[in-house]
Amino acid sequence: MERKLEEDIGDENIPQKSCVIPYRITNGELEFLLVTSIKKHKWIFPKGYIEFNLSAFESAKKEAYEEAGVIGENETLELGAFELKRKNEISLVKVFSMEVTKELKDYPEKNLRKRKWFTFEEAMDRMDSAEIKNYLLKLKQDIKPTNRNSS
Numbered sequence: 001m002e003r004k005l006e007e008d009i010g011d012e013n014i015p016q017k018s019c020v021i022p023y024r025i026t027n028g029e030l031e032f033l034l035v036t037s038i039k040k041h042k043w044i045f046p047k048g049y050i051e052f053n054l055s056a057f058e059s060a061k062k063e064a065y066e067e068a069g070v071i072g073e074n075e076t077l078e079l080g081a082f083e084l085k086r087k088n089e090i091s092l093v094k095v096f097s098m099e100v101t102k103e104l105k106d107y108p109e110k111n112l113r114k115r116k117w118f119t120f121e122e123a124m125d126r127m128d129s130a131e132i133k134n135y136l137l138k139l140k141q142d143i144k145p146t147n148r149n150s151s
Contacts, residue, residue: 015091017084018060019047021135022070023143024100024117030143032123032136033100035068035113043116043126047093060096068115069107072098079138082131095135 022033022045034043046067050059057078064070079095118126120140127133 015089016050016056017047017091017093018050018056018063019045019093019095019132020060020064020072021045021079021095021097021132021139022064022068022072022100023097023139025143026117030120030140031117032120033068033070033115033117034123034126035109035115038112041114042128043118045132049091050094056094057096060094061098064098064100065104066108067113069104069110070098070100071102071104072100079135080131082129095132097135097139 024031024033032045035046036042037044046060046063048059048063048067050056051062054062061072064072077097079097081092081094084091084093120136124133124136127136
């Protein structure tokens with residue numbers, strides 16, 4: 001299935017989205033920033049359609065800014081992609097991680113969404129998507145908070 005997804009990434013008939021998993025390390029602990037969805041008020045990671053004039057990476061960082069009011073490192077990593085099925089639409093979602101370097105007080109969707117930092121366990125509890133949970137597990141394994149400076 002992974003191979004098929006990689007092949008589909010270039011398919012212009014499949015709408016493409018990007019998702020960003022913003023994280024930080026505080027006092028040696030890995031934390032993730034979630035926002036509420038506008039309609040159902042569920043905790044999610046920032047996500048949106050990839051804009052025609054932006055790369056998936058640039059679009060993901062733009063979503064982080066617009067929805068969560070955060071700016072991150074340029075070493076944002078692509079974690080993978082998965083198929084998202086909603087009603088009558090199937091889209092391909094490219095997922096990126098981003099270490100947050102700045103949290104803004106004002107941002108475009110401030111009045112539409114809540115944002116909150118969660119521990120790894122709390123973020124896992126709030127995720128419905130098995131694919132996103134897998135990316136969180138991968139990040140937890142790849143990021144070694146004890147080897148980093150505390151915020």
